[in-house]
Amino acid sequence: MEGSIVEMGALIGAGLACTGMGGAAIGVGNVVGNYLAGALRNPSAAAGQTATLFIGIAFAEALGIFSFLVALLLMFAV
């Protein structure tokens, strides 16, 4: 259980950075939930919007991946 205080800070920071992934989860859930709500009201228009759905998911998810990357950098690179 020995280590420098810098290491401790890096690990705590990595844990904190992971909370950003929760935000991405909310975002992706929001996108898909709204898509589903719209698709169930008008199923005939749903098929044309799947590409938009995936673009929306990708943009929302990218920020979660960024926070994951920050966590990895803090754990393995700093």
Next chain:
Amino acid sequence: MADEAKAEGGGLEFHPMDQFIVEPLFGSGPVAWYTVTNVTLWMALAIVCVVLMFVLGTSRRAVVPSRSQSIAELGYGFIYKMVEDITGKDGLKYFPYIMTLFLFIVFSNFLGLVPTAFTTTSHIAVTALLAMGVFLTVTVLGFVKNGVGFLSLFWVSAAPLAIRPILAVIEIISYFARPISHSIRLAGNMMAGHAVIKVFAGFAAIAAISPFSVLAVTAMYGLEVLVSFIQAYVFTILTCVYLKDALHPHH
């Protein structure tokens, strides 16, 4: 830091990131730019798979397609329709590039799911090269096709005049963030999924929770098959969106 975790954990040994180590294929030693590594091997295998599926699969050109031919035709039609839907008719000229990107990424992702395989797309070096290729192609194409008019991409004419300069700054920042998010999205997703599988596999060493661990690995593997395809699809669809911006920069 990983070594200390191993020493403290008793019977548990976590090495979730060991699968991403780049090492020479023959012998050992430093990795130079010309060294044949495991990355080289799995990239070459991905290309061999693409060639096998598309050259051999469609070589007979049967009217009633065989199983491999119908898979190849399905994939071709899927991407063709996507390019046509998003970029329009004039984007179809660039269909071969987009198809190449999709096939390489989807086969790299799927080959990475083979146990003990190396996932080439989990390395930012690989995906950054692909994303920079897309970014440079699209930027050069935008200026060649539209001249200075390409800059109207950053000048949102639908917004009130007062906030257009602010929007222009935001648009320019988001334009240059594109290759970063484009590459990190693919690499991060692949790396995270494979690391999670390895972490769950590590729990199998504890007898009490090993059935849960095996179930979790199976479930995560199923999810990873889905994610492999979706990430290749997302990479391709974003390439199409960027291409559309280059061909029709006016909002």
